[in-house]
Amino acid sequence: MSDVAAQPTEQEFDILILGAGSAGYATALRAVQLGFTVGLVEKSKVGGTCLHNGCIPTKALLHSAELADHARDSAKYGVNVELQGIDINAVNAYKDGIIAGKYKGLQGLIKSKKAITVIEGEGKLSSQNTVTVNGVVYTGKNIVLASGSYSKSLPGLEIGGRVITSDGALNLDYIPKSAIILGGGVIGCEFASVWKSFGVDVTIVEGLPSLVPNEDATIVKNLERAFKKRGIKYSTGTFFQGVEQNNDGVKVTLVDGTTFEAELLLVAVGRGPSTAGLGYEEAGVPMDRGFVLANERLHTGVGNIYAIGDIVPGLQLAHRGYQQGIFVAEEIAGLNPVIVEDVNIPKVTYCDPEIASVGLTQKAAEEKFGAENVQAQEYNLAGNGKSSILGTSGIVKMVRQKDGPIVGVHMIGARMGEQIGEAQLIVNWEAYPEDVAQLVHAHPTQNESLGETAMALAGKPLHG
Numbered sequence: 186m187s188d189v190a191a192q193p194t195e196q197e198f199d200i201l202i203l204g205a206g207s208a209g210y211a212t213a214l215r216a217v218q219l220g221f222t223v224g225l226v227e228k229s230k231v232g233g234t235c236l237h238n239g240c241i242p243t244k245a246l247l248h249s250a251e252l253a254d255h256a257r258d259s260a261k262y263g264v265n266v267e268l269q270g271i272d273i274n275a276v277n278a279y280k281d282g283i284i285a286g287k288y289k290g291l292q293g294l295i296k297s298k299k300a301i302t303v304i305e306g307e308g309k310l311s312s313q314n315t316v317t318v319n320g321v322v323y324t325g326k327n328i329v330l331a332s333g334s335y336s337k338s339l340p341g342l343e344i345g346g347r348v349i350t351s352d353g354a355l356n357l358d359y360i361p362k363s364a365i366i367l368g369g370g371v372i373g374c375e376f377a378s379v380w381k382s383f384g385v386d387v388t389i390v391e392g393l394p395s396l397v398p399n400e401d402a403t404i405v406k407n408l409e410r411a412f413k414k415r416g417i418k419y420s421t422g423t424f425f426q427g428v429e430q431n432n433d434g435v436k437v438t439l440v441d442g443t444t445f446e447a448e449l450l451l452v453a454v455g456r457g458p459s460t461a462g463l464g465y466e467e468a469g470v471p472m473d474r475g476f477v478l479a480n481e482r483l484h485t486g487v488g489n490i491y492a493i494g495d496i497v498p499g500l501q502l503a504h505r506g507y508q509q510g511i512f513v514a515e516e517i518a519g520l521n522p523v524i525v526e527d528v529n530i531p532k533v534t535y536c537d538p539e540i541a542s543v544g545l546t547q548k549a550a551e552e553k554f555g556a557e558n559v560q561a562q563e564y565n566l567a568g569n570g571k572s573s574i575l576g577t578s579g580i581v582k583m584v585r586q587k588d589g590p591i592v593g594v595h596m597i598g599a600r601m602g603e604q605i606g607e608a609q610l611i612v613n614w615e616a617y618p619e620d621v622a623q624l625v626h627a628h629p630t631q632n633e634s635l636g637e638t639a640m641a642l643a644g645k646p647l648h649g
């Protein structure tokens with residue numbers, strides 16, 4: 186690009202990264218281990234969405250919510266505690282303290298890596314091997330695009346006033362009496378769970394036929410039943426048409442004319458790629474509806490430009506970003522890293538009850554292998570001692586290829602997110618139920634439920 190080529194080059198790096206969220210900073214940290222110099226461009230705060238507006242703050246709120254529920258239920262366990270209320274300022278202070286601590290730690294970690302230069306400011310890809318920041322041109326032998334995502338809305342649905350996204354919801358300084366949540370996916374269900382525990386009258390509006398539509402049907406059924414029991418209302422299968430707001434609240438209308446009223450509308454309809462106006466198209470990077478198209482090795486097919494994280498179509502998760510960041514650094518180093526397909530990336534939805542899954546749903550496995558070649562096994566947490574002690578119910582479901590490996594694990598129940606580690610090893614290492622069945626799961630743990638499911642699938646259930 187001629188106008189840019191005339192400007193002086195400030196500095197050259199082995200790897201120049203645009204965006205220091207989970208994906209970008211992971212690339213930087215792995216790259217310096219491999220001996221590369223790194224330029225890390227960030228317009229806001231290192232750590233990106235996950236640390237400042239995503240995973241960490243939502244999980245802090247969910248922890249406060251869990252404590253509120255424990256206080257409500259405490260008499261059942263012989264502990265007399267009275268829930269006197271939720272002090273939202275204290276909740277926010279606790280949440281912000283966690284973020285501040287992690288942010289400081291991350292800044293220190295990056296600073297300690299002398300080969301990383303953090304370049305503060307808004308960057309723009311100005312050619313196939315340069316990024317311009319505040320008028321200064323930086324060169325990278327390799328460029329990694331990692332500019333992340335933003336909260337999307339729907340056409341004609343303006344964010345403002347009583348219509349907010351997760352960014353606003355994370356920083357509310359009051360607890361609304363009632364809220365409508367547009368979108369029954371991960372973010373929608375997590376906020377529904379938090380707010381219900383804080384005493385909010387919550388209604389989820391989801392246009393698709395069910396909540397968490399990407400999960401296995403058994404999990405969906407269990408979540409919907411559990412939400413109903415918790416008093417979280419939801420409408421599924423009818424699309425949103427419009428919203429009106431005034432000083433008192435919002436009125437949401439669906440396409441069939443149904444209306445819902447509440448104090449707030451949270452729009453949680455997914456995240457769009459932050460790529461507009463960043464020079465990607467001009468540099469020839471292939472794009473589709475704002476997403477950057479990269480091949481399975483995360484190369485864009487243009488120069489030495491790679492793309493990672495939420496701007497690449499697929500699961501928008503922080504740990505996918507970390508993995509892709511590490512992958513790209515190793516790929517540039519010629520280490521030929523292993524590809525982890527999106528389907529085998531673990532997913533957790535941290536609502537109550539928690540959902541954790543990895544691999545193929547039963548339906549997807551049947552489509553892939555044929556229904557006659559798939560076996561599924563459900564294990565009810567009612568049979569698991571630790572789950573009964575915790576007062577939770579739920580299911581573990583394993584899906585196997587007939588006489589073959591386990592290709593999917595799907596779980597729901599309090600704290601089941603903590604079981605995803607073993608589940609993802611099972612699926613990614615293509616373990617057979619017979620392999621897992623002969624290993625030992627400590628008693629009494631919720632982890633035993635994985636062992637019990639594998640034993641049942643291997644034809645030798647213990648407590649089933």
Ligand SMILES: Cc1cc2nc3c(=O)[nH]c(=O)nc-3n(C[C@H](O)[C@H](O)[C@H](O)COP(=O)(O)OP(=O)(O)OC[C@H]3O[C@@H](n4cnc5c(N)ncnc54)[C@H](O)[C@@H]3O)c2cc1C
Pocket residue numbers: 203204205206207208209226227228229230231232233234235236238239240241243306307308309331332333334351372459463493494495496501502503504505506
């Ligand atoms: C409410 C919520 C809850 C979530 N919970 C979870 C969870 O529990 N678990 C999970 O795995 N994921 C969760 N996520 C998703 C997770 O946050 C994202 O998948 C992850 O942050 C993506 O990382 P990234 O590096 O691709 O993008 P980002 O984290 O968005 O980082 C991109 C960075 O690039 C910077 N940037 C953008 N453009 C420029 C530019 N032109 N110049 C300089 N810098 C730029 C941005 O400032 C940002 O820091 C959640 C998201 C939200 C919104």
